[in-house]
Amino acid sequence: MLVTLVSWLVGLAAAYLAVGLVFAVAFVTRGAGRVDPVAAHGTWGFRLAILPGCAALWPLLARRWARGERAPVERTPHRDAAGPAEGAP
Amino acid sequence: MGLEYRAVGWNRQKKLYDLTLAAAVAVYLAAFVGVGLALKPNATAETLLIRAFGTAAFALLHVILSIGPLCRLSPRFLPLLYNRRHLGVTMFFLGLAHAALSIVQFHLFGDVNPLVSVFTSNAHYGDVADFPFQPLGLAALVVLFLMAATSHDFWLHNLTAPTWKALHMGVYVAYGLLVMHVALGALQAERSPLYVVLVGAGLAWVLGLHLYAAGREAARDRAGVGPAAGEEVGDGFVDVCAVDEIPDARARVVCAAGERVAIYRYGGRLAAVSSVCQHQNGPLGEGRVIDGCITCPWHGYQYVPETGESPPPFTERVPTFPVRVRDGRVQLDPRPRPAGRPAGSCSVKGAP
Amino acid sequence: MIRPLRRRHARAMAGLAVVLPLGFAAALVAREPERTTLLPEAVAPAGPAIEAPMHAVDDAWGELDLGMRVGRTAGRVVVELAPRREVRRPDLLVYWTAAESVGDALPGDAYLLGSLGERARRYALPARADGGSLVLYGMAHHGVVASAPLPR
Structure with missing residues (x-):
């Protein structure tokens, strides 16, 4: 019973990471520059460095890439109180 | 943010930091294996390496966890904070080596998937003394992986600093899991009181330091100004302090609008900005004015005092606050202006 | 923050x-509570009795510190191995081989007698056995840990 359950969960995690790895290769070569313009000129060392994180957080990045969104502005008590920044979308 | 992402933005300080770290780790591993072989000649190389990597990772985690609160208590520790992410990534790789060797040694040659075996080879989940401690270590490693994998500035920018910081507070979960991994694992077999004292002292040190620093920070946050806390002096402004209480090129930090505000004095003028650096939410108010810019004490990110904006070509910007001087007293309007709509500055003599 | x-x-x-x-x-x-390594002396060794003792060798196994007694029962050779100190290897198997000297690998004719116990155990050798060697084989590292020629 325990072995079946854990086998299932390990398989699920492996599938998630396998999809993530395929996505990450595409993202670091093409998508990163769309989501974050600074990344468009990133070195190959940089692309390799963010690859594991892209494989782990791929649903977030995939959604942003698909919707053409950029990184949001951080939320702090002062920014919330001040309202939207000048020139913000 | 920088103008271009690299794997590591090397500079002299980072190289020195990483060389020291690499040397310390190498010396520790060599000493552990050498002393281990001398004291226990029957121990196999695999066992010694598993223990060397595991203890190195656990000890390094204590160092990492000490840096944050120590920096809150004294700026002397700031050089350790500068490149703390490299300590974290190193710690993850030490833990990974420990886990990989352990899984090869104890789980690889059976007929069950080794990762499944970690969770199922010992199923005494209801027993304290015989509790399966290995899953605790693996869970901690997953948390540490998420943190190491998102340690690049790309993630800081794309997750935003508050979310990134919240994610990286997972280190406390990892620490708790690892303390129990050690207590239910190694300490069940190794009977020397020395190990109990070492782990217990580490636990007391980490918890004591964090609780003390958290208490001090909470007290600073409670001492706020604003319509509720400070004395309102008209036009929505509140009294803060005498002009002379702020040294040149330094800031007075007060709490207003739910967060800390840094009121900087520089070359005969005053300006107030949100004391939260956009890079990693470092304490801007504890920095200095260098080359005309407020400079964050953590990683040196800079902002023009009047505008709260990083000098071109950089694009960071923080909210600002109107500030004025009346009868030698500094007065602050505690309503923040949005980033990009500067509140400006005033002369210390009271003129605009 | x-x-x-x-x-x-x-x-x-x-x-x-x-x-x-x-x-x-x-x-x-x-x-x-910490386990002690004191072994009760009075427990009779497991395995067949030795009816006609032939040899007793104290130092055949080097640092493993095993006492070895060899005798015969019903025409077959019986060997007793008695650890005098705790053997810190849980996985040792005892084999007999006709070879007089043994390297790192288990010889092809090795005959499994049983596992080494923390107390004395006796092993009946195959009927054909006369001479040859006893081999201790470690499962964890898949290698011969020690061997000793069998006194005739």
């Missing part, structure tokens, strides 16, 4: 300061 996270940090630390010392103490309290 922003103020909401400072609050979260303080709460997390207060929680850990309660949970972790309790967990740590519980783990220490639950430790089983």
Whole structure:
């Protein structure tokens, strides 16, 4: 019973990471520059460095890439109180 | 943010930091294996390496966890904070080596998937003394992986600093899991009181330091100004302090609008900005004015005092606050202006 | 760090300061008493009795410190191996081989007699056995740990 359950969960995690790895290769070569313009000129060392994180957080990045969104502005008590920044979308 | 992402933005300080770290780790591993072989000649190389990597990772985690609160208590520790992410990534790789060797040694040659075996080879989940401690270590490693994998500035920018910081507070979960991994694992077999004292002292040190620093920070946050806390002096402004209480090129930090505000004095003028650096939410108010810019004490990110904006070509910007001087007293309007709509500055003599 | 996270940090630390010392103490309290290595002398060795003792060798196994007695029962050779100190290897198997000297690998004709016990055990050798060697084989590292020629 325990072995079946854990086998299932390990398989699920492996599938998630396998999809993530395929996505990450595409993202670091093409998508990163769309989501974050600074990344468009990133070195190959940089692309390799963010690859594991892209494989782990791929649903977030995939959604942003698909919707053409950029990184949001951080939320702090002062920014919330001040309202939207000048020139913000 | 920088103008271009690299794997590591090397500079002299980072190289020195990483060389020291690499040397310390190498010396520790060599000493552990050498002393281990001398004291226990029957121990196999695999066992010694598993223990060397595991203890190195656990000890390094204590160092990492000490840096944050120590920096809150004294700026002397700031050089350790500068490149703390490299300590974290190193710690993850030490833990990974420990886990990989352990899984090869104890789980690889059976007929069950080794990762499944970690969770199922010992199923005494209801027993304290015989509790399966290995899953605790693996869970901690997953948390540490998420943190190491998102340690690049790309993630800081794309997750935003508050979310990134919240994610990286997972280190406390990892620490708790690892303390129990050690207590239910190694300490069940190794009977020397020395190990109990070492782990217990580490636990007391980490918890004591964090609780003390958290208490001090909470007290600073409670001492706020604003319509509720400070004395309102008209036009929505509140009294803060005498002009002379702020040294040149330094800031007075007060709490207003739910967060800390840094009121900087520089070359005969005053300006107030949100004391939260956009890079990693470092304490801007504890920095200095260098080359005309407020400079964050953590990683040196800079902002023009009047505008709260990083000098071109950089694009960071923080909210600002109107500030004025009346009868030698500094007065602050505690309503923040949005980033990009500067509140400006005033002369210390009271003129605009 | 922003103020909401400072609050979260303080709460997390207060929680850990309660949970972790309790967990740590519980783990220490639950430790089983340390096992001693004293072996009761009076327990009779497992395995067939030795009816006609032939040899007793004390130092055949080097640092493993095993006493070895060889005799015959019903025409077959019986060997007794008695650890005099704790053998810190849980996985040793005892084999007999016709070879007089043994290298790192188990010889092809090796005949499994049983596992080495923490107390004395006796092993009946195959009917054809006369001479040859006894081999201790470690499962963990898949290699011969020690061997000793069998006195004729």
